[in-house]
Every structure is written in structure tokens, then in C-alpha cells.
Amino acid sequence: MTFDPYNRHAHKFFNQYQSVTCERVHSDWLHLLQNKSGLALDVGAGSGRDALALAERGWDVVAVEPAVELRRLGEKITAHTSVQWLDDSLPHLNDTRKLSHRFDLVLVSAVWMHLPPSSRERAFRILTELLAPSGLLVITLRHGPGDGKRVFYEVTKAELDRYARQRAVVPVTLEHTSHTDELKREEVTWETAVYRLPDDGTGALPTLRHIIVNDNKASTYKLGLLRTLVRIADSAPGMVLSRSDDWVELPLGALGLFWIMLYHPLVLKHQLRQSPGARGLSFAGEDFYKLGQVSPLDFRVGLRLSADLAPVVMRAIKLASSNILKNPAHFTTWPGTHRQIFEGALSRMVVRHEAVRLDKETLAQFGTFRVPSMLWDTFSRYACWIEPAIVNEWINLMSGWEARYSIETYHKALQWSEGRRDTTLVRKLVEHQLSVGSVECVWTARDLSRNRYDIDHCFPWSRWNNNDLWNLLPATQSANAAKSEKLPADFLLKQARPRVMNWWENAIMGTEREQQFFAEAEVALPMLGENHKVEAVFEGMLQQRLRLKTNLRLVEWLGM
Incomplete structure (x- = not known):
């Protein structure tokens, strides 16, 4: 797609779009919103006309517009409303997907005809993956000749319906789907296609339930890995190094660090077994036990560690990272198969006796860890439900191995070390x-x-x-x-x-x-x-x- 015409003639297009109202342009489907509101994505938001109208109806809106000059004009008219603007575009929507949102409404108005046919199937799949359960996808199709300045492709609703069947989204019947052009261009007509996602469309929650509740566990390590990932997704979403359609890539050192912070109170303070019997813990080497002299808050993300503490923490992270790959990541598989869910690779790095800041760049030196995108988005959106389920199963495991402690002790040991409210x-x-x-x-x-x-x-x-x-x-x-x-x-x-x-x-x-x-x-x-x-x-x-x-x-x- 090319955005040059929209940048060179931004004011012309802005005035053109603003000359007609959202209610007139989208009269055939707006009634589907009834009096509801939620989170909307406006792809190709242009002048901000539709984003503004949705915000005035009580919606929170993410407005995507790749033409910088047009986007600036849109930002001005929506400045005092709940509209957040992004420089992003179809078919990839890379930055939009980094947010891990699921939208109750995805609007693609007057955009689809700019997409080359080779990009459309992928674009449609990505748009449906951004839908929340029961969310609506609305695409308007322009029919008619081009203007000689912009690139237009022929589009059909039949093509969209075919993609919809492949993605298991349900067409929504409208009383009127075709209408004339609101700008009075006789040769141009418009057609509207609306689809609804009937459920979460991912299968992620059943997969997680299987791992948490049903999967065989010789230790708490699988639960530790899941809780580590949930914690990163919820509190440190900026840790993501890269994202594709299928995978989210994280610094392996981030998992090692969060893992240590998670097991620190369990092992060093409360001495609770993390596996049956008296065998040792493969990640808990000499350096991990040295950390019993400090609080997990002394080596949290962002802090600069002294030359005395840094080597101890870095070696402990290195051993924990290696253990994560060899144990829970290796043995956590898709239900009914032997295929690993997670992937990762260690990097060769030397721990030096020098001060270190525990930032994203430092943690990436240990290697990389890959999480399926659908699971990462589920961790991000449903952390407040997934984490209690993990903690509950963790307590069940520990109490089965060592029943002499109270449930309160287990809960206390599993509290995440966020520290106190310190100003x-x-x-x-x-x-x-x-x-x-x-x-x-x-x-x-x-x-x-x-x-x-x-x-x-x-x-x-x-x-x-x-x-x-x-x-x-x-x-x-x-x-x-x-x-x-x-x-x-x-x-x-x-x-x-x-x-x-x-x-x-x-x-x-x-x-x-x-x-x-x-x-x-x-x-x-x-x-x-x-x-x-x-x-x-x-x-x-x-x-x-x-x-x-x-x-x-x-x-x-x-x-x-």
C-alpha cells in the first residue's frame, strides 16, 4: 500500500471525510452497537471522523493511520477524547498486535480496496485474531473506478465470506448492504460486510487449563514457568523483543530473573519442597542460596546492581535460564502430543565482576525464549484469572508433598514480591x-x-x-x-x-x-x-x- 497521496493532499482528504457524518456513512450497521460501548479499533482512521464518533458514544478507540500528515489532523480533533493513535497499517498491524488488545469492534472503512489481493487473506486473519468474543468486524468495500492518483483493486464480498468461513467468524445479516456514495460520485458505490466472532477463537484457555490441572508434574516447575510468563505479560509487556504471527520472543534472562524472584521466598525463606522427596533443585546453585541474604526487591528489573551483587545475580539467572529450557519448557507439550509448546535458546555469555543494570538489553544476553502468540495474548488479557488458578494448583502440589504447613503459609510463600507501596x-x-x-x-x-x-x-x-x-x-x-x-x-x-x-x-x-x-x-x-x-x-x-x-x-x- 502507498500512503503518499494521503500525505501530499492531507487537508483535501481531511475536509472530504469530514464533510459527511459517521452516522450517514455507516447507517447500515451502526444499529448493531445498540447502546453498548467497549474497545474499538479503527483501521485506516483517516481524519478521525469515525474514531471521534465512537468515542463520543462512550467507546475507547485505537485509531490506526499510516499517513503521518493525515494522522496529525485526526489527532487534533480527537485530542480531548479517549482515542489513541498508532502509526501502523494492514496487512501486518505489527504495532497494534504488540498491545495484546482484543477489540469489541474492528472497523476497516474505505481501506480494503487499497490492499493487493495477495495480502488480503493474511490481513483478514489478523483482523479476526484481534476480535474479542462476540466482537464485530466491519469492512466497507468500494466499487467503481479509481481516481488516477491512488491504487485501487477490485474487491468482492464473496471473497470476504470465503475468508470468514476459514476463520470461523459468522456473517451478520444486514437489511441493507449496498448504498450510493455519500460524496455524490455517481460511478462509486459501497458495500458493507459484517462478521462476528462467536467465542475466543484461540483454544488457549483449554490448553492452559490442561497444563495447570491435568498435566503430569514431577515438580512445580511447569507451574513456575507459566506463572513467570503470566507475570512478565502482565507487569512487563515491554520485555517483548519481537513478534510474528505465530511467536512472541522474550529475553531468556527475563524468565530467569522472574523465576528467581518467584522461588526466592518459597525456597530461601519458607524452605518449602518443590518436588516430592528430598532431592535438590536443579536451578538452585550456590549463587541462588547466596541471594538469601537480600530481598528479591534488591534485584528487580531496572535497578543497577553493585559489582559485588551483580555477578551473583547474573550467575543465578544463567543457571535458572538453562534449567527452564531443560526442564519445564522441554516437558510442557501440546495436549495429546509430544510437541513442545515453548522454544528457547541459550547464548554464550560471560559473567563479569562489574556493576550491571538489569534492563532489557542485559537480560537478552542470556538468550531468547519463544511463546506462541495466542498464549501470550491470553496471559496478557487474563492474568488476573490465570494466576490464581496456577497458585491454587501449586498449593495442592506442595501440600501433597509436605502436609505439615498450613494453607496460609503456602499462600504467603507464593505472594509475588512486589514490595510495599513505597514513595x-x-x-x-x-x-x-x-x-x-x-x-x-x-x-x-x-x-x-x-x-x-x-x-x-x-x-x-x-x-x-x-x-x-x-x-x-x-x-x-x-x-x-x-x-x-x-x-x-x-x-x-x-x-x-x-x-x-x-x-x-x-x-x-x-x-x-x-x-x-x-x-x-x-x-x-x-x-x-x-x-x-x-x-x-x-x-x-x-x-x-x-x-x-x-x-x-x-x-x-x-x-x-
Whole structure:
């Protein structure tokens, strides 16, 4: 697909699209939405007309538009609504898929005729994979001659229906499927095709249930691997190195690190058996036992480890990573087969006696680990349901091997080491800024007093345990109390943007905390990658806000 005409004539196309309303253009299918709302994907969002209309109906919208000049115009008219823009395109939608969203509505309006026939089957498959259960896929088809400036291909609804049968999505019958062109072009007509996904379409949940409940287990290692992956998908989605249609690739060292943090309290604090009998643990070497002198929070992602602690942690990660590949990854297979579900490879790396920052780049030095994309998306979306199931089965295994402990002890040992709700460091940063100038409340723009201010977890700690520097923001006590454990609404977070970024620039950028800030953000926020700019971190926050709202159904705070 070529986007040059849409960039060169952005204002012309913008005015053209805005000259007709969403309700007129999409009158044949809009009634299917009734009064419902949810998460929508507008592919080829153009001027933002349809994205804006959906947002005004109460929908959260991800608007995909590859033409940068047209996208900028669309961003302006949707700036104060719950619309997040992405530079992405069919047939691949690579960045969209990185978000691991499932959409209640996918709209592909006036786009399909630009796709060459060779790309359409793959594009249709990807669009259906992005649907949530009962989600609607709406595609409008343009019939008629081209304009000599853009590339058009012939399209048919019969072709779409054939793809739909292959993807097990159900056609939705409309009273009217064809209509004339709203721009009064006599030679142009339009046709609408609507499809619904009847279920989750993946088979991922039954597969996970089989592994968790039914699969043979000589130790807790299979459960440990699943919980490690769920934890990374939920709290560190930025760990993804690459993604294809079939696989998500992670740094093998990330699995080793999370594995150690998971088993640290079980083995070193509570001395609980992780397999029957008294045999040792293959991942627990001398370095793992040395870590009993420190807390798991002392070697979490983003921190810089001293030259004394770093080699111990790195060697422990290396042994854990090797064990993951040899044991749980090797023996976790698709139900009824001997085919491994997960794949991975160790890299040759030398552990040196020097300080190390536990960031994504460092953890990738240990090797790579591949997870089927459908399972990764399920881990990401359903972590709050999958993890309790894993913990429950883990307790059943341990109590069968060693019944002398109470259920409460097992639960306590399996608590993830998120630490306490700690704002001490950021309070020190506020105190320093107040000593040399002023600090604004990010929510109200009021100047903070040295004696009366709070540090707010932008995304509530009680629902998403995160003490990263980017998530801790200065606020008045009244604003923090009013917000409480709610998620800031999209428009509110966007309004706070200049104050949030000003806080980061003044308090963190150019200090010893800058590397930690970006290392934490790169791991916790989707799609940030190595774009170490405060603007990119804020965009990542907007995407993460939408992810938390969609996956956890959090109550939103609308401001003071």
C-alpha cells in the first residue's frame, strides 16, 4: 500500500471525510452497537471522523493511520477524547498486535480496496485474531473506478465470506448492504460486510487449563514457568523483543530473573519442597542460596546492581535460564502430543565482576525464549484469572508433598514480591525540587507546599503493583484522596501531560535516576522500546492506561 497521496493532499482528504457524518456513512450497521460501548479499533482512521464518533458514544478507540500528515489532523480533533493513535497499517498491524488488545469492534472503512489481493487473506486473519468474543468486524468495500492518483483493486464480498468461513467468524445479516456514495460520485458505490466472532477463537484457555490441572508434574516447575510468563505479560509487556504471527520472543534472562524472584521466598525463606522427596533443585546453585541474604526487591528489573551483587545475580539467572529450557519448557507439550509448546535458546555469555543494570538489553544476553502468540495474548488479557488458578494448583502440589504447613503459609510463600507501596525516593526528589523552585500538582496545577503534598501512583497500586519512577507523580493531598484507587480518565491524563513531562524533565532527566527511569519504563510500558524520550514514555502511559481499563475494568477518575 502507498500512503503518499494521503500525505501530499492531507487537508483535501481531511475536509472530504469530514464533510459527511459517521452516522450517514455507516447507517447500515451502526444499529448493531445498540447502546453498548467497549474497545474499538479503527483501521485506516483517516481524519478521525469515525474514531471521534465512537468515542463520543462512550467507546475507547485505537485509531490506526499510516499517513503521518493525515494522522496529525485526526489527532487534533480527537485530542480531548479517549482515542489513541498508532502509526501502523494492514496487512501486518505489527504495532497494534504488540498491545495484546482484543477489540469489541474492528472497523476497516474505505481501506480494503487499497490492499493487493495477495495480502488480503493474511490481513483478514489478523483482523479476526484481534476480535474479542462476540466482537464485530466491519469492512466497507468500494466499487467503481479509481481516481488516477491512488491504487485501487477490485474487491468482492464473496471473497470476504470465503475468508470468514476459514476463520470461523459468522456473517451478520444486514437489511441493507449496498448504498450510493455519500460524496455524490455517481460511478462509486459501497458495500458493507459484517462478521462476528462467536467465542475466543484461540483454544488457549483449554490448553492452559490442561497444563495447570491435568498435566503430569514431577515438580512445580511447569507451574513456575507459566506463572513467570503470566507475570512478565502482565507487569512487563515491554520485555517483548519481537513478534510474528505465530511467536512472541522474550529475553531468556527475563524468565530467569522472574523465576528467581518467584522461588526466592518459597525456597530461601519458607524452605518449602518443590518436588516430592528430598532431592535438590536443579536451578538452585550456590549463587541462588547466596541471594538469601537480600530481598528479591534488591534485584528487580531496572535497578543497577553493585559489582559485588551483580555477578551473583547474573550467575543465578544463567543457571535458572538453562534449567527452564531443560526442564519445564522441554516437558510442557501440546495436549495429546509430544510437541513442545515453548522454544528457547541459550547464548554464550560471560559473567563479569562489574556493576550491571538489569534492563532489557542485559537480560537478552542470556538468550531468547519463544511463546506462541495466542498464549501470550491470553496471559496478557487474563492474568488476573490465570494466576490464581496456577497458585491454587501449586498449593495442592506442595501440600501433597509436605502436609505439615498450613494453607496460609503456602499462600504467603507464593505472594509475588512486589514490595510495599513505597514513595520514599520520589518524596526526596520533590523535596529537592521544592528547595530550588516550585512543583505543580500534576492533576490540579496547584503549587505544592513542602508540608502538604502526596505522591500519587498514577495507575493504582492496589490493582497494578508498580513503584516505577514514571508511575509516581506529585499531587496535592486533596487530589490524591479524591483519586484514591481509581484509574485517571483518558482526557484527564492528557490534560496532565505538560505537568507530568515537566516533572520528569526537572526532577529526573540529567540525574543519576535517568537510566533507571527509562529502564523501568521500557519494560513496563508497551511499545516504548529503546525510544528513550519523555514524550514516548507518556505515549506508553496512555496505551497502558487503556490496557488496564480494558483488562481489569477499573473505575475511572474524572477529576476534582
